Structure formats: C-alpha cells, structure tokens
Amino acid sequence: MYEAVHARPDGDSTAARLALTAGEYGYDGVVLRNHGDALPEYDREAIVEKYGVDVVDGVEVRAEDPSRASGFVGNHRADRTVVAVHGGTVSMNRFAVEQPPVDVLAHPMTGDGDVNHVMAKAAAENSVHVEFAFGRVLRADGGVRVQAIRDLRKLREIVAAYDVPYVVSADATSHLQLRAPRELLAIGEVLGFDAEQVRTGLAAWGDIAERNRDRTGEEYIEPGVRREDR
Amino acid sequence: MKHLPKYLRQRWRYLAVTAETWPDATVERGEFQRHLWYAAQNLLGDAGSAEVDLSVVRFETGAAGFEAIVRTRRGESDRARAVLACLDGVAGDPVGLRVAGVSGTVRACEEKYMRGGPEGIEQSHVAFEGRERTAETRGERVDVRVDDAFVGAATLDI
Numbered sequence: 001m002y003e004a005v006h007a008r009p010d011g012d013s014t015a016a017r018l019a020l021t022a023g024e025y026g027y028d029g030v031v032l033r034n035h036g037d038a039l040p041e042y043d044r045e046a047i048v049e050k051y052g053v054d055v056v057d058g059v060e061v062r063a064e065d066p067s068r069a070s071g072f073v074g075n076h077r078a079d080r081t082v083v084a085v086h087g088g089t090v091s092m093n094r095f096a097v098e099q100p101p102v103d104v105l106a107h108p109m110t111g112d113g114d115v116n117h118v119m120a121k122a123a124a125e126n127s128v129h130v131e132f133a134f135g136r137v138l139r140a141d142g143g144v145r146v147q148a149i150r151d152l153r154k155l156r157e158i159v160a161a162y163d164v165p166y167v168v169s170a171d172a173t174s175h176l177q178l179r180a181p182r183e184l185l186a187i188g189e190v191l192g193f194d195a196e197q198v199r200t201g202l203a204a205w206g207d208i209a210e211r212n213r214d215r216t217g218e219e220y221i222e223p224g225v226r227r228e229d230r
Numbered sequence: 231m232k233h234l235p236k237y238l239r240q241r242w243r244y245l246a247v248t249a250e251t252w253p254d255a256t257v258e259r260g261e262f263q264r265h266l267w268y269a270a271q272n273l274l275g276d277a278g279s280a281e282v283d284l285s286v287v288r289f290e291t292g293a294a295g296f297e298a299i300v301r302t303r304r305g306e307s308d309r310a311r312a313v314l315a316c317l318d319g320v321a322g323d324p325v326g327l328r329v330a331g332v333s334g335t336v337r338a339c340e341e342k343y344m345r346g347g348p349e350g351i352e353q354s355h356v357a358f359e360g361r362e363r364t365a366e367t368r369g370e371r372v373d374v375r376v377d378d379a380f381v382g383a384a385t386l387d388i
Contacts, residue, residue: 008381012379012380012381012382013381013382013383014381014382014383014384014387016383016384016386016387017371017372017382017383017384017387018382019384020370020371020384021250021326025328043386046386047386050386051370051384137316138315138316138318139318141272145272174324174326174382175250175326175382176250176251176252176324176325176326176382177318177324177326178326179315179328180328180329182311182329183311183312183314183315183328183329184315186308186309186311186312186315187312187315187316189308189312190273190274190309190312
C-alpha cells in the first residue's frame with residue numbers, strides 16, 4: 001500500500017522523513033504529490049536504499065484555469081511518474097477527468113468542487129483515478145467535517161455506479177499527519193466504506209506508479225506491444 | 231456494592247498507542263484523555279462514544295512524543311482505532327499517532343508493544359538547506375529548527 005504526501009517546501013517534513021515514517025507505519029512507498037510550484041529536492045536512490053520504502057516522483061498540478069493546467073500537465077508528464085490535478089472547482093474537475101495523461105484527480109469535492117455522472121463516465125473512460133481525500137475528516141471539525149463526510153458519501157456512490165478507478169489518501173503535509181493503513185481502514189469503515197475499498201484505494205497509488213514506470217521503460221511501445229531482446 | 235459475577239463483567243481491549251510530536255510540545259495525560267473524548271464524541275456522537283468507552287490507563291511522556299495504553303470495550307477496537315486516527319492534535323500541538331497493537335490485558339500490551347523508556351534525544355547544530363541550524367536528533371529522526379518552527383527531516387537530509 002502507498003500513501004501520497006506533500007513534502008517540504010509544500011509541507012513541513014522532508015521526503016526522507018515522510019518515507020521513514022511511512023515505512024514504520026507499514027506502507028510500501030510514498031508518492032510525492034507536491035504542487036507544481038513547490039517541488040521537493042531529494043535523493044530518491046538514497047532514501048529507497050536506506051529506508052526500504054519506494055519513493056514515487058509525482059506532482060499535483062495546480063492552476064487557475066484548464067488552459068494553463070493543460071500546459072503544466074504536458075510539461076510534467078514526460079518526467080514525472082504520477083501526475084495529479086488539484087481539483088476543487090467544477091471546471092478543473094471536468095478538465096482533469098477528460099485528460100488521459102492525468103493519473104489522479106485530487107480532492108475533487110473541496111471548495112466549490114463537485115462531480116456528476118458525466119464526469120464519472122469520462123474518468124472511467126480515461127482511467128483518471130478520483131481521490132477520496134480523508135484529510136478534512138482527519139483534521140477538520142464541525143461543519144467543515146460534516147460536509148467532507150457528506151461529500152465522500154456522494155462521491156462513493158457515483159464512483160461505485162460507474163466503476164471509476166479511485167485512490168485514497170490522508171493528504172499529509174507532515175510526518176505527524178500520516179496515519180497507518182489500518183487506521184485509515186478503520187476510519188473508512190466508520191464513514192461507510194468497506195475495508196476492501198480503502199485497501200484498493202491505497203494500493204492504487206502503487207499500481208499507477210508501476211504502470212507508468214513500465215510505460216516509460218525501454219521495452220514498452222504501446223499497450224500490449226513490447227520489445228523483447230532475444 | 232458487591233461486584234458483578236465474572237460472566238457479567240465488562241471485557242476490555244487495550245490499545246498500545248505510540249505518538250510523535252514536535253520536540254517543543256509537552257502532552258499531558260489529562261489533556262490527552264480530554265481530547266480523546268472530544269474526538270470520540272465528534273466522530274461517533276454521544277451514543278457511539280459511550281459504546282467505545284475510551285479511557286487512558288497508562289501514559290508515559292518521552293522525548294518528542296508519548297506512549298499510552300487506551301482501554302476500549304471488547305468488540306469496539308476498530309472504532310476506537312478510527313477515533314485515535316482522528317486525533318490530530320492535543321491542546322494545539324500536532325501529534326502523529328498510531329496503534330502499535332491491541333491486547334486483552336494491560337500487561338500483555340505493555341510487554342508486547344511498549345518500547346519501554348524514552349528514546350534519547352540529542353541537541354546539535356546541523357547544516358540543513360545550506361545553513362547551520364539547531365536540531366533535535368532521535369535515531370534517524372532529525373527535527374530542525376527553521377525560523378520559528380520545526381521541520382521534520384531525517385539523517386539523510388543533513
């Protein structure tokens with residue numbers, strides 16, 4: 001299982017510290033999902049070797065409008081393993097689910113964001129994973145949290161109806177905000193998810209990383225076609 | 231009052247909790263207990279909170295963190311775990327906590343999951359992001375003071 005995190009300068013902890021803590025919590029790896037304007041500096045090989053935790057180079061594209069986002073997605077796609085789009089408005093959500101190069105639509109229900117059946121179908125078609133963001137459930141309270149839980153329920157129903165791929169994340173910005181997989185499973189169950197859904201959502205980060213690494217590998221030509229040395 | 235026959239007594243489960251904080255935070259037992267009740271009430275409501283019936287039975291402050299044993303009713307461990315996951319801070323200090331394990335007795339819980347004794351903390355000057363700064367080191371973990379806050383780093387970053 002993998003977790004996606006914001007490392008320094010986007011958050012309060014370095015990539016190495018997040019990987020160290022994630023490893024202790026039982027994760028196989030972390031996806032660094034820093035926003036495009038605050039990318040982290042880190043030595044991937046050193047972290048993987050020392051802590052035995054995979055580190056996936058990712059980015060969360062944050063832009064004011066879809067046309068600018070489109071440029072950013074294009075720039076990052078070539079050299080990042082996971083490309084997510086910072087959701088939270090209807091126009092950005094729609095943009096993200098219509099783009100096959102996008103891997104993840106992050107926190108689509110925050111702010112004014114919403115998802116409907118049309119977007120869900122597009123996401124399923126383009127295999128854009130929709131994120132169940134547990135951050136506000138874990139760290140907010142009062143009305144904000146009630147809304148977050150309500151939004152998660154709505155998103156869960158839509159996702160189930162159209163078989164949309166999804167990821168789950170606590171969206172931690174420091175090692176203190178990380179929570180172990182079993183804890184996320186437990187909170188998911190209280191919110192009405194079944195444990196298998198949360199587990200699938202956490203594993204999906206790793207699956208995306210594996211698929212994209214394979215695609216950027218030398219043997220890969222197109223889906224179903226690969227070069228083999230004889 | 232005469233105590234209940236054994237078959238009517240409540241059965242408990244004990245959750246071993248280990249938590250990290252920033253080095254300048256001090257979390258006290260009473261505060262932890264109070265925030266735990268709040269967290270339970272916020273997540274599960276009064277009825278659910280009474281059902282999980284969380285109470286802190288052991289509490290030990292360490293360097294930049296604490297260890298505790300939290301008791302819950304048997305059969306409620308998962309909901310207790312969910313409540314603990316939602317505890318993001320105690321009295322304004324952020325805490326990163328996890329359940330190290332669950333046991334049927336306090337003693338088993340202590341023997342199996344408590345690390346015993348606080349980890350040593352060391353103060354030093356380190357080079358981080360091109361500048362010399364003060365830091366608190368515990369094993370692989372290094373909390374570096376940058377401006378007025380801490381940054382969580384590891385020995386690899388130094």
